[in-house]
Amino acid sequence: MSTKKMRLRTRDQIDKRVPREIWEQILSHLYPSQLSRMSMVNKTLNMVISSLEVWPRMFYAAHGPKGQLRPLVRIPSFKSSYMMFMCASSLHVCEKCFGLTEYNADKAYKLPLPIPVLLPRRSTDAIKYVGERFDPTWTIRMCLSCRQRHISNLEEPVPRDVSKDRVDWYKLCKKYPCARQTPRLYRHNVSNIAIKEVDALNLMRQHFGGDIGIEASESSTEEYDEMTETRIRWYQLQE
Structure with a gap:
């Protein structure tokens, strides 16, 4: 095998050679929107990111400690359902405090x-x-x-x-x-x-x-509400 091919293979497999704990430490410095982007890089990072504690913590902060969320049938990891749902409802959730803004805001x-x-x-x-x-x-x-x-x-x-x-x-x-x-x-x-x-x-x-x-002071919130409802309906259809 040529040196060039070996270098390519090594570079492609670097995400698997780095221990999971190291990835979690690195990813803990990112915001949820950055994590969602990173999760689309490859399957390894998707599995690591979707199982991070930030997603259920974000869900319970937005919907209360008694909030219920069923796992998606097509997704093997339970925690990944939290990531998908929070991404679907991200237009109404603050990435800083994880607070949920209710629908029908006047501005x-x-x-x-x-x-x-x-x-x-x-x-x-x-x-x-x-x-x-x-x-x-x-x-x-x-x-x-x-x-x-x-x-x-x-x-x-x-x-x-x-x-x-x-x-x-x-x-x-x-x-x-x-x-x-x-x-x-x-x-x-x-x-x-x-x-x-x-x-x-x-x-x-x-x-x-x-x-x-x-x-945004004069803008209507209807578009945000409709987009969020469409995203959540898509999420529900995956169950």
């Missing part, structure tokens, strides 16, 4: 929405992030309260079209309709006090959980 910004996160350069006890700048290398779904806490430690860049000059309430609402839904901006409407546009943007970001929440 899309109240649902778990994808927000950029800084990824660690390498997995160590003292996690070191890639610089101090905003680096949207990955997005995870966070509920509104988690997004609000997240953006307090991660400053989003100010768009070029945002002015540092003061604007009145009418001009502000014309550019940002969601300003009417921001409590801390309401006093400017009552007292007719102008505010710097960049300051108003920061207040809206705090209230809606960043720019992604501002963009």
